[in-house]
Amino acid sequence: MAGIYLHVPFCNSRCIYCGFCSTVSRNLRQKYIPALKREISARRDFFMPLYESEKTIKTLYIGGGTPSVLPPETLQEAVSAIREAFTFPKNAFNTLDPDEFEFTVEVNPDDITEEYAQSLRRIGVNRVSMGVQSFKDEHLRWMRRRHDSQTAINAYNILRQSGIENISLDFIFGFPLMTLKDWEFNLDRITELNPEHISAYQLGLDPDTPLERMEKRGEFSLPTQEDSEMMYKTLQAKLRAAGYIQYEVSNFCKPNFHSRHNSSYWKRIPYLGLGPGAHSFIGMAREWNTSDIASWCNVATLNLRGGENLSPQDIFNEILMLGLRTSEGVTLSTLRNSSPQSPAFIAEFLPNLHSLEAKGLLTLDKSGTIKIPSEKFFISDGIIRELFVC
Ligand code: SF4
DSSP states (O other): OEEEEEEEOBOSSOOTTOOSSOBOOSTTHHHHHHHHHHHHHHHTTTTTTSOGGGOSEEEEEEEESOGGGSOHHHHHHHHHHHHHHSOOOTTTTSOOOTTTOEEEEEEOGGGOOHHHHHHHHHHTOOEEEEEEEOSOHHHHHHHTOSOOHHHHHHHHHHHHHTTOOOEEEEEEEOOTTOOHHHHHHHHHHHHHHOOSEEEEEEOOOOTTSHHHHHHHTTSOOOOOHHHHHHHHHHHHHHHHHTTOEEEETTEEESTTOSOHHHHHHHTTOOEEEESTTOEEEETTEEEEEOSOHHHHHHTOSGGGEEEEEOOHHHHHHHHHHHHHTBTTOEEHHHHHTTOTTHHHHHHHHHHHHHHHHHTTSOEEOTTOEEEOOGGGGGGHHHHHHHHOOO
16 A cells, blocks of 8 residues: 655745745746656656555545646646556545545635536545635734635535535644634634544744744744643544544544545555655655755756655654654554664663653553553644654
8 A cells, every 4th residue: 555645836825824835936837747747757666666565556645835726637637647657446536435545635715616626526536625724814814815714615515515525624723813712713613514624733933934034023922832732622622522533633533534645654654755845755765856846847857856764763763753643652562663673762762651651641551552642632742752762
């Protein structure tokens, strides 16, 4: 089993907090498909080292940027090029069952018309992830999002009516304008809409963003960690009461609607990233494409790629970090099997593990599964850092 991520680096405007690889420049859009085809032909053999049974692509994720700024024909061309080059399940692109094949496309609400939604279904998309961020128009204006809350609700209803049975909505909390009451208002609207999946992120200050510059100029200050933690706890409580399962620090779903694609990142399943800035992973190697969109569009060959072979220590820390962010946690046996050096790493981290356990910051059960309790997820980064081996 393997996955493919395709990055579409185009947006119609820039949001103030955005640190993603994207551009509003339109003149590169016509170079995207030829460049993608060049990259696909250079990467056809990416999954070669895997056993035959592992080469089947079970998840395809088109993210951005804003994939929905591309016309349906362009998306179709990208998907056709990928389909021709890699192995997919027989019924892929023709199924609503995410266990058979999960095909997600990220969209912006203001791109969604009935025609567009139907074209997504025709391409074979069976899961849509839409960036809503807030249902308060003043928040959306502050973020410089292009849509308003009514547009987001209309887009959601259009997607539903077009037969998309698996919708994920993205939200942000912990930004200057937001009060706890606003967040409760947003959460009530979200649960009324009843999407299958919800991702909620605390606003961060990415380097070189307008938001970071505004913060440096003292134009606002972020809410205190206590306030943000209160919002996070409210998020957990309201979504739990509405029947959602929290399966990762930032991700919630109705039963069996977890994101297969993102879950495979956390389980370290091989994936190929196509497009500028995209990352790939196979075996012990990580690679990343240049984030220089113009260079990628003009060249898109192997010489624009960076990479590293992960050391046994990197792998150990990565398994810890990815596993502990999920509700499943991580088992000592998974850590032990990660490399011949792992017994030494386990001996190094066990004292810290027991000390964190004594403070109630994590649990270790009889089967050897380590978990961070969900009520400590908000501070999971700090807990995980204490366990890293060096
Ligand atoms: S739509 Fe997404 S990728 Fe584009 S600028 Fe906004 S946050 Fe960034």
